[in-house]
Amino acid sequence: MKRKLIGFxxxxxxxxxAGVSSAATLDFELGQTxxxxxxxxxxxxxxxxxxxxxxxxVVTQDYYNGGYANSSTFVSGNEAAFNGYGVLTVTTTGSxxxxxxxxxxxxxxxxxxxxxxxxSVTVEGFLGAASVGTASMSLSPSSFSYLSxxxxxxVDSFTVTSSGTGNWWLMDDLSYNTASVPEPSxxxxxxxxxxxxxxxxxxxRK
Numbered sequence: 522m523k524r525k526l527i528g529f530x531x532x533x534x535x536x537x538x539a540g541v542s543s544a545a546t547l548d549f550e551l552g553q554t555x556x557x558x559x560x561x562x563x564x565x566x567x568x569x570x571x572x573x574x575x576x577x578x579v580v581t582q583d584y585y586n587g588g589y590a591n592s593s594t595f596v597s598g599n600e601a602a603f604n605g606y607g608v609l610t611v612t613t614t615g616s617x618x619x620x621x622x623x624x625x626x627x628x629x630x631x632x633x634x635x636x637x638x639x640x641s642v643t644v645e646g647f648l649g650a651a652s653v654g655t656a657s658m659s660l661s662p663s664s665f666s667y668l669s670x671x672x673x674x675x676v677d678s679f680t681v682t683s684s685g686t687g688n689w690w691l692m693d694d695l696s697y698n699t700a701s702v703p704e705p706s707x708x709x710x711x712x713x714x715x716x717x718x719x720x721x722x723x724x725x726r727k
Contacts, residue, residue, distance in 0.1 A: 544621075545569075547695045550598040553579050564602055569695075572612045576605025580691070590631045596624045596665050596693035603628065603691045604639075608682045617675035620646060621696040622656075622668055628689035629662030638662050639688035646676035660690055 547569040553562055564577040580603050582595045595601050627638045634640065643657040654672035683690055 543699050545697055548597045549579055549600050549602045549693060551579055551600060553581055553600055570614055572614055574609040576609055577602055591629050592632060593663060601691045601693040604683060604689055606687060608680050610678060610680050612678040617648060617677045619675050619698040620670045620672060620679060622670050623695040624665040624667050624693045625660055626665045626691045627660035627662040628691060632663040634662040637687060637689050639683035639690040641684040642690050643682045644670060644679055646672040646679045648674060648676055665693060
């Protein structure tokens with residue numbers, strides 16, 4: 522009986538902590554209209570449960586193509602994030618998350634690279650002060666490509682670095698999984714099992 526109860530507790534614990542995680546995608550669809558780059562519409566600093574660097578902005582596909590003579594198709598909807606200058610940091614506002622990947626494109630002119638086009642991008646994930654991995658890719662000035670992060674560990678912040686100061690890129694559909702947490706019902710079952718083990722030990726001592 523004791524072995525069965527121990528096995529039940531172990532199985533309940535494993536199922537509980539393996540169970541509840543959810544996938545999410547940030548598509549940067551904030552309902553902007555008009556010349557969003559021209560008026561420098563900053564990305565909401567708390568968008569999507571993250572804390573964003575103040576140099577993240579939002580641009581519409583209409584403005585990007587019309588203002589820069591491009592024919593790019595954004596990954597989803599009519600809006601994407603883009604960068605200002607330097608290394609941009611993003612932090613989570615809750616538990617660490619498992620970053621999956623994102624779509625990137627170099628900021629182009631007439632579907633080609635020019636002086637302000639980022640030719641590559643590097644994403645580095647951190648847990649506390651420790652780096653848990655990096656992912657890099659070359660960028661096209663005319664179409665989005667998917668960068669898979671594969672850090673192998675949850676992160677509580679990440680940085681995005683372009684190929685040089687003043688070089689710009691677009692980012693769309695950042696995807697991630699929230700950290701697994703035990704279900705309340707599982708915790709109740711686990712507590713019941715542990716209480717049973719304690720009762721058995723108490724009876725044996727008597």
